Amino acid sequence: MLQTRxxxxxxxxxxxxxxxxxxxxxxxxxxxxxxxMVAAAAAITVVYPHMNALGGDNFWLIHVPGQPVRxxxxxxxxxxxxxxxxxxxxxxxxxxxxxxxKAALTVAGAVSGWQRALEIAxxxxxxxxxxxxxxxxxQYAEDGIAVPxxxxxxxxxxxxxxxxxxxxxxVYLPGGNPVAEASRFRQPRLAETLRRLARAGLDDFYRGELxxxxxxxxxxxxxxxxxxxxxxxxxLDVTPLxxxxxxxxxxxxxxxTQGLASLIVLGVYERLRIGSVDTAEYVHGLIEATxxxxxxxxxxxxxxxxxxxxxxxxxxxxxxxxxxxxxDHRRAAPxxxxxxxxxxxxxxxxxxxxxxxxxxxxxxxxxxxxxxxDETGITWQNRGITFSLDAGDVNALAxxxxxxxxxxxxxxxxxxxxxxxxxxxxxxxQPQTQATVFTRHVLxxxxxxxxxxxxxxxxxxxxxxxxxxxxxxxxxxxxxxxxLRAAGHPLQVIGAYDEVMGHAGALVRHPDGLIEGAADPRSxxxxxxx
Numbered sequence: 204m205l206q207t208r209x210x211x212x213x214x215x216x217x218x219x220x221x222x223x224x225x226x227x228x229x230x231x232x233x234x235x236x237x238x239x240m241v242a243a244a245a246a247i248t249v250v251y252p253h254m255n256a257l258g259g260d261n262f263w264l265i266h267v268p269g270q271p272v273r274x275x276x277x278x279x280x281x282x283x284x285x286x287x288x289x290x291x292x293x294x295x296x297x298x299x300x301x302x303x304x305k306a307a308l309t310v311a312g313a314v315s316g317w318q319r320a321l322e323i324a325x326x327x328x329x330x331x332x333x334x335x336x337x338x339x340x341x342q343y344a345e346d347g348i349a350v351p352x353x354x355x356x357x358x359x360x361x362x363x364x365x366x367x368x369x370x371x372x373x374v375y376l377p378g379g380n381p382v383a384e385a386s387r388f389r390q391p392r393l394a395e396t397l398r399r400l401a402r403a404g405l406d407d408f409y410r411g412e413l414x415x416x417x418x419x420x421x422x423x424x425x426x427x428x429x430x431x432x433x434x435x436x437x438x439l440d441v442t443p444l445x446x447x448x449x450x451x452x453x454x455x456x457x458x459x460t461q462g463l464a465s466l467i468v469l470g471v472y473e474r475l476r477i478g479s480v481d482t483a484e485y486v487h488g489l490i491e492a493t494x495x496x497x498x499x500x501x502x503x504x505x506x507x508x509x510x511x512x513x514x515x516x517x518x519x520x521x522x523x524x525x526x527x528x529x530x531d532h533r534r535a536a537p538x539x540x541x542x543x544x545x546x547x548x549x550x551x552x553x554x555x556x557x558x559x560x561x562x563x564x565x566x567x568x569x570x571x572x573x574x575x576x577d578e579t580g581i582t583w584q585n586r587g588i589t590f591s592l593d594a595g596d597v598n599a600l601a602x603x604x605x606x607x608x609x610x611x612x613x614x615x616x617x618x619x620x621x622x623x624x625x626x627x628x629x630x631x632x633q634p635q636t637q638a639t640v641f642t643r644h645v646l647x648x649x650x651x652x653x654x655x656x657x658x659x660x661x662x663x664x665x666x667x668x669x670x671x672x673x674x675x676x677x678x679x680x681x682x683x684x685x686x687l688r689a690a691g692h693p694l695q696v697i698g699a700y701d702e703v704m705g706h707a708g709a710l711v712r713h714p715d716g717l718i719e720g721a722a723d724p725r726s727x728x729x730x731x732x733x
Contacts, residue, residue: 207652208720210732215239217550218254218628218706218726221348222247225339226552227731234331236552237265237324240560241317241333243550245340245397248313249390250348251727253357253569254628255548257396257408258307258576258583261316261564262456264443264614265323266622268557272454272614273323274443277316279309279436279586280506283602284427287592290600299588299600303368304425306572308587309606310436311408313564318405319438327558334401341401344394347387351727353702355384357569369424370575392580409433413579420576426583443614446518448473450618451645455611458507462611463514465634467496467526470518472642474527480647481679483686486660487535489642490673490692493635493662494536495526505598506605535691538662547610547628551710553718559710561612561624613637617645620714627723629705631663636707644709651709652721659704676701700725 208214213236215226226243230236240263248256255261263275285308290299300306321329321336358381365371374390375382382388399413407413410433418430443454446466453469455462471492477484499517503510516522530536547565565584566572572585589607590600598607609630615623623645627636636659643654658678672695675684688694697703706726711719720730 205652205656205722205724207650208730208732210718211555211716212733213239213554214710214718214720214730214732215243215550215552216708216710216720216722216728216730217243217247218548218708218723218728219247219250219351220727220729221250221339221343222550223729223731227733228339229331229336230552230554231733232331235324235327235329235556236554236558236560237320237327238329238331238336239552239554240550240562241320242336242339243552244317244562244564245337246343247548247550247564249340249343249393251351251354251548252390252582253354254566255564256566256571256582256584257313258311258571258581259564259566260312260584260586260608260610261562262460262610262612263316263320264454264456264561264612264624265320266559266614266616266624267327272443274441274456275316275319275438276441276456277312277319277438278459278605278608279312280603280605281309281587281590281600282427282429282432284429285587285600286602287594287600289427290592295592298592299590301568301585301588302364302573304572304574306585306588307421307426307428307574307583309584310428310432311584312436312438314400314405314408315436315438319440333405337397337401341394341397344390344397347389350382350384350386350388352384353727355382358382361569365570365573368573370577371570371573374575374580390580392578396579396581409436416578417576417581420578421583423577424574426574444514444518446470449646452616453641454614457514458504458510459605460608460611461500461504461634463504463517464496464500465611465613465637466518467499467523468492468634468638469641470523471495471527471530472638474524475530475532480643480649481657483683484532486679486683487687487690487692488530489635489638490660490662491530491536492638494538495529496634497663502597505607509604533690549612549626549628549706549708551624551626551708553622553624553710553712555716557622557712559614559622559624559712561614561626563610563612563626563628565610565628609633613641615641615645621711623709623711625709627705627707632661632705635660635662636705640707640709651711651719655707655709655721655723661704674703676704
C-alpha cells in the first residue's frame with residue numbers, strides 16, 4: 204500500500220518515476236518548481252511516449268505566494284490548410300480520420316509551453332538553462348529505458364490501426380512485434396532533437412532549423428501543417444477560471460479545455476450536501492454533478508474566440524444552485540451524451556519557496572495520430588480530430604481555430620493556507636477524478652494518498668474505449684453497487700486498479716513548509732521529495 208510522501212525541501216509527482224526523478228534533481232540543485240516541471244515534462248515525453256510527446260500540447264497553472272495564479276495555454280491551432288472543404292475534397296465527408304497524417308492537423312504547442320514557463324521562472328530567480336533541464340530526457344532517449352507495461356500493452360492493442368501509419372512500425376514494432384515489456388527502448392532521433400533544442404533554444408521548434416525539418420516531414424507524410432503554421436504559434440498567458448468551494452478557492456483552465464466542467468462538478472457537488480465519503484450517495488452525487496457539467500461543456504465549450512457566452516456565468520451561485528436542484532438524489536438522470544477519449548500525463552511540483560505547479564501534457568489518443576516524423580523522431584498529436592466537419596457544430600473545423608481539449612490541470616488554495624496542485628489523465632475521466640481527489644481529501648478529510656488510491660468510477664469514454672455503461676472499480680462495498688443499480692445506473696464492475704481510470708496525482712504544501720505528495724498505483728509513477 205502506498206503511503207502519503209512527506210518532505211520539506213521540495214517534491215515532484217509524475218506517472219513515471221524517472222520523470223519524477225528528473226524534476227527532483229532540479230529541485231535539489233536549487234532550481235524552482237517551474238524549472239523542475241520542465242525537466243520532468245521533457246523526461247516524460249521519452250519514458251511515457253504513448254501518452255505525450257514533443258508533438259503534443261500542454262497547459263499550466265502556476266501558484267507563486269502573494270501573486271495571482273497564472274495559467275499558460277500551450278495549445279496549437281488548426282493549420283491554415285485545414286478546412287472543412289479541404290477534408291471533404293479529400294474524401295472525408297463526415298469526420299476527420301482518427302489516425303494518420305490527416306489526423307495530424309494542429310500545431311504542437313508543448314515546447315512553447317516549456318518556453319513560456321521558463322520565461323516566468325527566470326522572473327522568479329530561475330537560473331537553469333534548457334541544456335541542463337533537458338539533460339535527463341536526452342539521456343533516456345539515447346541510452347534507453349525499460350519499456351513500461353502500459354507502453355507494451357498499448358503498442359500491441361493499437362497495432363492494427365497504427366502499423367501502416369508513417370513511422371509507427373519502425374519505432375514501436377521492432378522486428379514486426381510490439382515493444383516488449385522490460386526490453387530496452389532507445390529513441391536516438393528523439394535524443395538528437397532534444398539535444399538540438401538544448402543547444403539552439405526551444406524557439407527552434409517553431410522558427411528555426413528544427414522547425415523547417417519538422418514542416419518538411421509533415422508535408423512529406425501528407426499532413427496539412429506547414430512551416431508558417433509553426434511560425435505563427437505562441438503559447439498564451441490566460442486568466443484561469445476559479446470557484447469558491449466550501450471556503451476553498453479552486454482553479455482550472457478556461458476554454459478550449461474542459462476546465463469549466465471540472466469546476467461545475469465541484470460546485471454542484473458542494474450544493475448537494477453529501478455527508479459521507481465513498482458511499483452510494485457520494486458516488487451518485489458526483490456522477491449526477493458530472494452529467495450537469497458535461498451538458499454545459501458539450502453545448503458551449505470551444506475555442507474562446509468562438510464562444511457565445513463567458514464561461515464564468517456557469518460558475519455563479521444561481522447557475523450552480525439551479526444545476527444542483529436538477530439532481531435527483533434517488534434516481535440517475537438519462538445518459539449518455541456525446542464524449543471523447545484521451546491519453547495524457549499530469550505532473551505536479553512544489554519547491555521550498557512555495558511555488559507550486561500543476562501541469563498536463565498530451566497527444567490526445569494513445570500515440571496521437573500515430574505519425575512519427577522521420578528526421579526528428581517526433582510523435583504528432585491527433586487533438587484536431589475533436590473538430591467537426593459540420594459547419595454548424597460548436598467545434599466546427601476552421602483554419603487557425605483551437606480544438607476542444609479534454610486536458611486541464613487543477614490547483615486549489617485551501618482555506619487554511621495550504622496549496623494543492625492536483626490532476627489526472629483520462630479523457631472524460633479527468634473532471635471526475637479531479638473531483639474525487641478534491642472532495643475526498645479537502646471536503647471529507649481522507650489522507651492524500653488514500654484519496655488518489657481509493658476506488659474510482661468513469662462515466663463516459665477514455666483511452667479510446669466507447670461504452671455507455673458506468674465503469675466502477677470492484678473495491679467499493681457490495682451495498683454501494685446494489686444502491687447504484689437500484690438508482691438506475693448501468694454499472695460495469697471492473698478490476699481493482701484498472702488503468703482505464705487514468706493516472707492521478709496530487710501535492711499539498713502546508714503553511715509551515717511541509718509538502719505531502721501522492722502518486723497513482725495504477726501508473727508507473729512516484730511522488731519524490733527531499
